[in-house]
Amino acid sequence: xxxxxxxxxxxxxxxxxxxxxxxxxxxxxxxxxxxxxxxxxxxxxxxxxxxxxxxxxxxxxxxxxxxxxxxxxxxxxxxxxxxxxxxxxxxxxxxxxxxxxxxxxxxxxxxxxxxxxxxxxxxxxxxxxxxxxxxxxxxxxxxxxxxxxxxxxxxxxxxxxxxxxxxxxxxxxxxxxxxxxxxxxxxxxxxxxxxxxxxxxxxxxxxxxxxxxxxxxxxxxxxxxxxxxxxxxxxxxxxxxxxxxxxxxxxxxxxxxxxxxxxxxxxxxxxxxxxxxxxxxxxxxxxxxxxxxxxxxxxxxxxxxxxxxxxxxxxxxxxxxxxxxxxx
Numbered sequence: 001x002x003x004x005x006x007x008x009x010x011x012x013x014x015x016x017x018x019x020x021x022x023x024x025x026x027x028x029x030x031x032x033x034x035x036x037x038x039x040x041x042x043x044x045x046x047x048x049x050x051x052x053x054x055x056x057x058x059x060x061x062x063x064x065x066x067x068x069x070x071x072x073x074x075x076x077x078x079x080x081x082x083x084x085x086x087x088x089x090x091x092x093x094x095x096x097x098x099x100x101x102x103x104x105x106x107x108x109x110x111x112x113x114x115x116x117x118x119x120x121x122x123x124x125x126x127x128x129x130x131x132x133x134x135x136x137x138x139x140x141x142x143x144x145x146x147x148x149x150x151x152x153x154x155x156x157x158x159x160x161x162x163x164x165x166x167x168x169x170x171x172x173x174x175x176x177x178x179x180x181x182x183x184x185x186x187x188x189x190x191x192x193x194x195x196x197x198x199x200x201x202x203x204x205x206x207x208x209x210x211x212x213x214x215x216x217x218x219x220x221x222x223x224x225x226x227x228x229x230x231x232x233x234x235x236x237x238x239x240x241x242x243x244x245x246x247x248x249x250x251x252x253x254x255x256x257x258x259x260x261x262x263x264x265x266x267x268x269x270x271x272x273x274x275x276x277x278x279x280x281x282x283x284x285x286x287x288x289x290x291x292x293x294x295x296x297x298x299x300x301x302x303x304x305x306x307x308x309x310x311x312x313x314x315x316x317x318x319x320x321x322x323x324x325x326x327x328x
Contacts (some may be wrong), residue, residue, distance in 0.1 A: 113154060
């Protein structure tokens with residue numbers, strides 16, 4: 001039985017990954033900084049621990065008798081969080097660095113690092129009609145300040161641990177992963193979850209407007225969580241050591257995204273644009289040429305299908321929250 005450690009297992013992607021690895025019969029050690037009561041998904045088949053992996057001693061203790069590590073642990077959130085918490089995002093470098101050191105010490109055979117499309121050059125993302133980002137577009141380096149720099153530095157750490165010490169590393173550059181069982185309120189949520197929440201709240205409270213950050217013309221591609229997990233495992237099982245995009249190529253504007261969600265919710269809301277809110281880059285999309293060539297795979301779940309599942313879950317969560325508030 002393969003012995004796998006999932007770092008960041010209490011988070012959105014980590015929870016879904018733990019679920020899939022458990023279903024495959026792997027012996028999973030699941031670790032997250034948050035107490036278990038705050039994990040998005042918990043599986044009794046795994047060994048679940050609340051531990052601080054920014055500590056080298058904790059990483060060393062946690063990686064004994066582990067075959068593979070999936071590192072998804074990070075202090076991060078949507079654009080509203082990462083633009084205002086650059087130092088906190090940068091400190092995540094301690095987790096990846098200490099996990100790599102511990103992996104080498106303890107004979108771990110393979111190491112996965114969850115990177116981000118935020119590593120790409122910002123001057124290639126200044127238009128709404130951008131060209132899809134290829135893996136080589138990360139250099140010369142000009143990533144998202146704070147969060148993007150941490151991800152790019154950690155990619156290099158993985159590369160040099162492979163080159164210098166022989167640790168097999170795999171790196172995925174995720175593009176806007178979304179889906180159920182993730183952050184949908186509190187300031188760390190990403191735009192699909194934020195819009196689902198706002199639209200659900202408007203529907204349930206019988207409101208007629210929707211607040212949108214920016215002018216709504218910003219463009220993005222969004223990747224459904226099940227595609228993300230499938231691509232991650234395929235990458236881990238492959239021989240691809242270079243960073244590779246895991247992202248949908250179905251680019252839409254934020255206005256179009258809001259329209260799709262409103263269609264699912266059965267409402268039509270008046271947009272109110274907040275031009276002072278964090279907006280991120282003007283446009284971003286994933287070029288999937290490399291992953292198609294090397295793995296004969298790319299994300300296949302349409303945005304409309306993924307949003308249907310996501311909105312249904314978030315509306316149910318919003319309804320529960322409103323019901324609880326009404327009983328107080």
